[in-house]
Amino acid sequence: MAERFFLIDCGEGTQLQLRRYKLRMGKINHIFISHLHGDHYFGLIGLISSFHLQNRKNDLHIYGPSDVEKIIQVQLDAAKTQLGFQLHFHPVDASEPQIILSERRVEVTAIPMRHSIACTGFIFREKPKDRHILPEKMKEYQVPVYDIYKIKKGEDWVSETGFTVKNEELTAPPTESLSYAFCADTAYAQRTAIFTKGVDVLYHESTFLQTEKALADKTRHSTAIQAAKVALAAQPRLLLIGHYSVRYEDDKLFEDEAKTTFENTVAVHEGMTIIASADDITIKE
Numbered sequence: 001m002a003e004r005f006f007l008i009d010c011g012e013g014t015q016l017q018l019r020r021y022k023l024r025m026g027k028i029n030h031i032f033i034s035h036l037h038g039d040h041y042f043g044l045i046g047l048i049s050s051f052h053l054q055n056r057k058n059d060l061h062i063y064g065p066s067d068v069e070k071i072i073q074v075q076l077d078a079a080k081t082q083l084g085f086q087l088h089f090h091p092v093d094a095s096e097p098q099i100i101l102s103e104r105r106v107e108v109t110a111i112p113m114r115h116s117i118a119c120t121g122f123i124f125r126e127k128p129k130d131r132h133i134l135p136e137k138m139k140e141y142q143v144p145v146y147d148i149y150k151i152k153k154g155e156d157w158v159s160e161t162g163f164t165v166k167n168e169e170l171t172a173p174p175t176e177s178l179s180y181a182f183c184a185d186t187a188y189a190q191r192t193a194i195f196t197k198g199v200d201v202l203y204h205e206s207t208f209l210q211t212e213k214a215l216a217d218k219t220r221h222s223t224a225i226q227a228a229k230v231a232l233a234a235q236p237r238l239l240l241i242g243h244y245s246v247r248y249e250d251d252k253l254f255e256d257e258a259k260t261t262f263e264n265t266v267a268v269h270e271g272m273t274i275i276a277s278a279d280d281i282t283i284k285e
C-alpha cells in the first residue's frame with residue numbers, strides 16, 4: 001500500500017507503544033477513533049500534546065464521534081494551549097457506511113458496529129491501480145509518451161493515422177489493490193460480513209470465548225467463534241482477532257476456537273506486523 005501512517009484508536013498506552021516499536025509518530029496525519037469508550041481514545045490528548053511539544057507543523061486529521069472535538073477542545077482550552085499545527089475534526093456518523101477519506105491512492109470507509117454506544121469500524125482500500133505498460137508494444141506502435149497516461153488508465157490507443165489498438169494489447173493488468181477492515185468493539189452482526197466482503201485482511205474483535213457468550217451478548221462484544229463466523233461469510237484472506245478480555249491468560253485459546261470455524265485466523269498481540277501483498281500475507285513478531 002502507498003506509504004501512509006494511519007492510527008486506528010488511541011488508548012492510553014498508544015504513545016508508549018509507538019515509541020517502543022520505533023514507529024514514526026510524526027508521520028501520523030490521520031487518526032481514526034472508533035468510539036468513546038476510554039480504552040479507545042484516552043491517549044489522544046497525550047499524543048496531541050506530544051506533537052505540540054515536538055513542534056509539529058503538519059495538519060492532523062481526526063475522524064470519529066462528534067464529541068471527540070468537544071472533549072479535546074476543552075482539554076486544550078483548560079491548559080490555554082495554542083497548538084502549532086492545525087487540527088481538523090471529521091465527525092463520523094455511526095448509523096450507515098460512508099466514505100470518510102478519499103485520497104489519490106486510498107479510500108477509507110466507516111461502517112457501523114453493534115456496540116453499547118455509537119461505534120464504527122473502518123475499511124481501508126487501495127484505489128484501483130494503473131495498468132502496466134508493455135514497453136515492447138510502445139516501441140512496436142511508436143506510441144508517443146504523451147499518450148501513455150491514458151493507456152495506463154485503460155483507454156485504447158488511436159494512432160495519428162487513425163488505427164486503433166486495444167488496451168489489452170498494450171498493457172498488462174494492474175497490481176491488485178489491497179484492503180483492510182478494522183471491526184472495532186462490536187457484538188456479532190451479520191451485516192459486518194456484508195460490509196467487509198472480500199477484504200484481504202479482516203480484523204474483528206474477539207473479547208470472549210464461546211463459553212462466555214451470554215456475557216458477550218450483554219456487553220455487546222463478540223466471541224472468537226462469532227468473529228470467525230463473520231470471516232466465514234466475508235471470506236477475507238486472513239482473519240485477525242484481538243481485544244481479549246483480561247480474564248483469559250492465553251491468546252492461543254481464541255485462535256484455536258476461531259480456527260474451528262475459519263482456518264486462516266491469527267490471534268494478534270502487541271508489536272505484531274502484518275505484511276500483505278497480492279501474493280501472500282506474512283506476519284512478523
Ligand SMILES: [Zn+2]
Binds near residue numbers: 115185
Ligand atoms: Zn467499547
